[in-house]
Amino acid sequence: MTRTPRSPRRALLAAAGAAALALPLLAAPTEAVGSAPPPPAPRTGFEISDGARWTTEAEETDFLAALDRGSPRLTVRTVATTAQGRPLRLATVGTGPTTVLLICSQHGDEPSGREACLTTLRDLAQARDHTTRAFLARTTVLVVPTANPDGREANTRGNSDGVDINRDHLALRTAEARALAALVRDRRPELIYDLHEYGATPHYYDKDLLTLWPRNLNTDPRVHDESHTLSEAYVRPAAGRAGHDSGIYGIWTDPVTGKPVKQVAGDGQERILRNTAGIKHAVGLLVETREDAREPDEHSDPALSHRRRVATQRAALQGAFAYLDEHGGRLLAATARARHTGFADRGPILLGGADNDPAEPTEILHDPPCAYRLTDAQYGEVGDELDLHGVVVRHEGDGVLVPLRQSQRALVALLLDPRAAYGITRGEPVERC
Incomplete structure (x- = not known):
C-alpha cells in the first residue's frame, strides 16, 4: 500500500x-532527594488507546x-x-x-x-x-x-x-x-x-x-x-x-x-x-x-x-x-x-448589539428603571432562576421588587425587561423606588 x-x-x-x-501542563515534576517515588499516574482511556x-x-x-x-x-x-x-x-x-x-x-x-x-x-x-x-x-x-x-x-x-x-x-x-x-x-x-x-x-x-x-x-x-x-x-x-x-x-x-x-x-x-x-x-x-x-x-x-x-x-x-x-x-x-459598579445604578443598559456591532436605538435603555416588579405568580415561576443567578430581590406586599441597584444590574434588565430578547418573564418597570 x-x-x-x-x-x-x-x-x-x-x-x-x-x-x-x-508533559505536565506547567513544568516537569521533580522529586526531593531520598523521597519515595510517586504512585503510578492514572491514565485516561484516550491515553491508553493513544487517541x-x-x-x-x-x-x-x-x-x-x-x-x-x-x-x-x-x-x-x-x-x-x-x-x-x-x-x-x-x-x-x-x-x-x-x-x-x-x-x-x-x-x-x-x-x-x-x-x-x-x-x-x-x-x-x-x-x-x-x-x-x-x-x-x-x-x-x-x-x-x-x-x-x-x-x-x-x-x-x-x-x-x-x-x-x-x-x-x-x-x-x-x-x-x-x-x-x-x-x-x-x-x-x-x-x-x-x-x-x-x-x-x-x-x-x-x-x-x-x-x-x-x-x-x-x-x-x-x-x-x-x-x-x-x-x-x-x-x-x-x-x-x-x-x-x-x-x-x-x-x-x-x-x-x-x-x-x-x-x-x-x-x-x-x-x-x-x-x-x-x-x-x-x-x-x-x-x-x-x-x-x-x-x-x-x-x-x-x-x-x-x-x-x-x-x-x-x-x-x-x-x-x-x-x-x-x-x-x-x-x-x-x-x-x-x-461593585452596579451598586451605583448609573448608565445605560444594552439589550442588543456586540462589541463589533453597535446596539440599535430601540435596544438601548438610556434611563433604566430603578427596579422591576413581579407578581407572586411570576416570582413563583422564575424565583429559583433569579436565585441561581445570584439576583437580589425584595418582597413587598403581594409581589416582589427586583432592584437594579445591585452587582448584577445589567443582568436584571436582561432577565426581566419586557423588551429583552431572552428574558425569563416580563417584569413591570418601576420608575421610582
Whole structure:
C-alpha cells in the first residue's frame, strides 16, 4: 500500500502534539532527594488507546476517583444529576485567591476539551515541582470535566432532551446549566474558560484553534479588555508556539490577505456562556479546536486528528495559565471593580448589539428603571432562576421588587425587561423606588 508522505507542517504538529500530551501542563515534576517515588499516574482511556478512542464515562469515573484518592490537593464531588441519572462532577485543585473555572464539553459531540481537562487535572494534582505548587498556592482551579454527560454518552451536541446547554445560561431550563449557574454564583470565579470544537470551512475558516471573548456590550470595559488580552496575548500565542495556527471564532478570513471577510457566528447573545460570564463580571473565553481532519494522514488515521485536537486544547490552556500567573493581580482588580459598579445604578443598559456591532436605538435603555416588579405568580415561576443567578430581590406586599441597584444590574434588565430578547418573564418597570 502506498503511504501519503507526511507534510513538514504535519510532522511538526505531530511532534508538538506528542510533547503536549506527554508533559505536565506547567513544568516537569521533580522529586526531593531520598523521597519515595510517586504512585503510578492514572491514565485516561484516550491515553491508553493513544487517541484511537475517547475516554468512556466509566473510565472517567475511575480516573477521577484515583486522582481523588492519590492527591491530597484535589477533591471531586457531584454537583448535579442529569435527566438520565449521570453525575455532573466538579474537581477542585489549588487553594489560591484567584479562581478559574474550566467548563469542558458542554456540547457532547466535542470531546477534545474534556480529554484536555482530565489530563490537566492529573498534571496539576500530582506535580511535585515548585512552579506548579506556587501556581496552585495562588490559584484555585475548578474543573467540570464533562458539562454534558448525557450528550457525551450519546455523542450529541445537546443534552438528553436535545437542548443546547450553551444557549441556556439565562433561562436555566436544563439541570446542566442550573448546576453551572449555581457554581458561578457560589464560587465567583474570576475567569470562566469554555472548551469547544468546531467544523471547518476550508481556506476561510480552518485554523487549529479559534477563540472569542465576551462580546456583550454590558460587559464591564475592564473585564472585556482582560478577556481580549487573555485571548490575543496569551492563549493564541501559546497555541502558535506549539505549532498550531489560530484565529477569531466566527470570523472568516481571506486566505491570501488574512483580512476578515464575513462574520458567521459569535455575537453578543447574553444566553451564551462566554457572554453570561462577562455580564456576571468574570473574564470569559471561548476556545474551539478544529474537529475536521487536516491532511491525508489524519483522514487515514483518526487517532492523529484526535491527538492534534487534544494537544491544541492543552497548548491553549498553557496560555491561560500563563495569563493567570502574570495577570492575577489585574484580573482580581478588574473583576472586583466590575462587581461593585452596579451598586451605583448609573448608565445605560444594552439589550442588543456586540462589541463589533453597535446596539440599535430601540435596544438601548438610556434611563433604566430603578427596579422591576413581579407578581407572586411570576416570582413563583422564575424565583429559583433569579436565585441561581445570584439576583437580589425584595418582597413587598403581594409581589416582589427586583432592584437594579445591585452587582448584577445589567443582568436584571436582561432577565426581566419586557423588551429583552431572552428574558425569563416580563417584569413591570418601576420608575421610582
